[in-house]
Amino acid sequence: MDDFLTLKNQLCFAIYETSSEFTKLYTNVLHPFGLTYPQYLVLLALWEKDGLKVKELGETLNLGTGTLTPMISRMEANGWVRKERSKVDERKVYIHLQAKAKEEKKAITQKISEELLTCKIELEEYEQLLKQLNQLQRKLRERK
């Protein structure tokens, strides 16, 4: 059972697949709200701390401007966020939640947790995975 070339024994593939499954689950819930999964992650970040700069949002989500700038534009067009270029330093752009994003927060997170409940994930399982994944991430980043 030490066949490390088998697809089903690849940790990278297990994570790739699980990530894809999560995306599908979240997409199911978010689609009626007119949100994508990455856009929901942006909202999660802003619900936690509104008015982040594009750069900070990028650091929080591990995304570059090549991904964020167009995504934020779409979210602005859909009324979720608002961009505001700093008067003091015009290189900086702050992203603020719009009223819609604050109003819908409860409904969105409610639907998400309902859907997650149907998966019957044990708290212990959840926390252990979270811990192990963070440890793995650290190792992936800190190599070299």
Place this chain on the structure above:
Amino acid sequence: MDDFLTLKNQLCFAIYETSSEFTKLYTNVLHPFGLTYPQYLVLLALWEKDGLKVKELGETLNLGTGTLTPMISRMEANGWVRKERSKVDERKVYIHLQAKAKEEKKAITQKISEELLTCKIELEEYEQLLKQLNQLQRKLRERK
């Protein structure tokens, strides 16, 4: 510590991030070979069983033809695989490895495992994560 709305406490985000880190690591290694990470997954599947149909490859990798068809075309253009439409049933298309994919197998997998070694992931950690992720995947799929 029961703040389930915090980005860093989201299992979905931990998986999303870890998947992205893995992709970066693999991309580092694969880029010199002219391969992307999803293309490498296709090779992994075909090294295990050559001559899969597009449909079977899709089932193996959880990908639809909207993703696979253009990707396979690129891999064909780059000399990794070959498409062969079945004579018996012209709806079916078999994907075969080309010589290059067989010849480079050892070099590619060698480089990948070297890179993974630098992460110092314990065997126990690896196997436990694999098991837990498979269990989680089952739960995500089997809800409803």
Place this chain on the structure above:
DNA sequence: TTAATATAAATCGCATGCGATTTAATCGTG
């Protein structure tokens, strides 16, 4: 003070990933 650097965001090109539709071929049932 200004010229070189550095920083922040935007832009560009390319490769996924996916839902939905289309096209082509085969199957199944009357």
Place this chain on the structure above:
DNA sequence: CACGATTAAATCGCATGCGATTTATATTAA
């Protein structure tokens, strides 16, 4: 046989994701 249903792949449109470059602004050092 024949025609509607099914199946397999291709195609389409849209939204990421990312490396690389460009643009605009601010900082710094001579």
